[in-house]
Amino acid sequence: MIRCKKCILNENFPGITFDENGVCSFCNKSQDTDLKQHIIMKHQDKFKELISQYKRKCNYDCIVAYSGGKDSSYTLHLLKNEYKLNILAFTFDNWYQSDFAKKNIRQVVKKLNVDLIDFTPNFEIWKNILNIVKESNFYSTKHIQRASDICTTCISLIRFSILKIAIQKDIPFIIFGMSPGQSPPASSIFKTNSSILAKMQSIIKDPLERKLGKKVSPYFLSESDFQKTSFPYIINPLSFLEYNEEKIYGILKDYGWTHPQDTDSCSTNCLLNSLGNQIHLDNYGFHPYSFEVSEMVRFGILERNNALELIEKKQNEKIIKLIMNELKV
Numbered sequence: 001m002i003r004c005k006k007c008i009l010n011e012n013f014p015g016i017t018f019d020e021n022g023v024c025s026f027c028n029k030s031q032d033t034d035l036k037q038h039i040i041m042k043h044q045d046k047f048k049e050l051i052s053q054y055k056r057k058c059n060y061d062c063i064v065a066y067s068g069g070k071d072s073s074y075t076l077h078l079l080k081n082e083y084k085l086n087i088l089a090f091t092f093d094n095w096y097q098s099d100f101a102k103k104n105i106r107q108v109v110k111k112l113n114v115d116l117i118d119f120t121p122n123f124e125i126w127k128n129i130l131n132i133v134k135e136s137n138f139y140s141t142k143h144i145q146r147a148s149d150i151c152t153t154c155i156s157l158i159r160f161s162i163l164k165i166a167i168q169k170d171i172p173f174i175i176f177g178m179s180p181g182q183s184p185p186a187s188s189i190f191k192t193n194s195s196i197l198a199k200m201q202s203i204i205k206d207p208l209e210r211k212l213g214k215k216v217s218p219y220f221l222s223e224s225d226f227q228k229t230s231f232p233y234i235i236n237p238l239s240f241l242e243y244n245e246e247k248i249y250g251i252l253k254d255y256g257w258t259h260p261q262d263t264d265s266c267s268t269n270c271l272l273n274s275l276g277n278q279i280h281l282d283n284y285g286f287h288p289y290s291f292e293v294s295e296m297v298r299f300g301i302l303e304r305n306n307a308l309e310l311i312e313k314k315q316n317e318k319i320i321k322l323i324m325n326e327l328k329v
């Protein structure tokens with residue numbers, strides 16, 4: 001198995017080539033540090049500017065996708081304490097949220113005094129959706145490069161459920177706590193509009209609707225949502241703000257946040273992630289977190305050894321069997 005000498009991408013990664021030194025095409029194409037730093041600074045300024053423009057114009061300044069994991073918990077802390085925003089947190093329980101995450105969510109929102117919407121989709125429909133997306137070629141290569149099909153599906157449903165709330169309540173910012181490896185700084189502040197959202201939504205909604213009919217409608221934007229005149233920004237602050245895992249864990253400790261003992265090495269909130277990882281490894285021959293952690297190695301915020309360790313840990317077979325049995329995937 002050939003693996004890049006700089007990052008951890010292997011020869012099975014779609015579109016990869018290696019140079020004579022064993023360095024991959026993704027590392028060779030990666031921006032130089034000065035340019036990266038310039039983009040980061042530009043987005044920090046833009047974020048501050050947007051906050052001063054929109055703060056306190058609505059009941060909530062932002063809606064935050066809150067999984068209870070370390071990154072979104074830290075994001076919530078930053079937005080409330082550093083930027084003094086009025087926050088509505090949104091949690092999507094995909095039926096396999098870790099019990100540790102549930103406790104962590106309550107601890108953090110209680111200490112920060114923020115409102116929380118806790119949403120769980122109908123199990124039968126959720127099960128049907130997961131069985132449809134597991135069929136081959138549901139997602140494009142770009143999706144497959146970045147996450148497991150299960151993760152992409154979950155994030156899509158979260159994204160559109162949150163967009164629906166933000167549009168209906170006129171909330172100007174939708175905030176995700178993605179790590180710098182998951183969301184590049186250059187696309188970390190993104191203004192939506194009806195035509196972009198319609199395009200984004202049709203990629204997942206149309207094929208699901210063809211199989212399941214109108215049952216999936218509640219999880220997506222409706223015609224009346226598209227008629228609105230103002231649309232929110234989607235922002236990933238951890239892409240352009242300081243990201244230091246040790247510091248993050250230190251801050252979260254003060255909230256009584258505890259590290260889950262039941263999740264896989266790449267998640268701090270979700271048990272379903274293990275199954276997504278295993279299916280991805282079996283189907284494509286590379287770990288679905290390879291791209292994210294490779295980016296973090298290139299950014300200098302994760303050591304290559306530690307990145308390798310994360311993706312080489314075995315998935316919990318007991319949990320996978322249990323979930324497969326329930327979901328019939």
Ligand SMILES: [Zn+2]
Nearest residue numbers: 004007024027
């Ligand atoms: Zn590489």
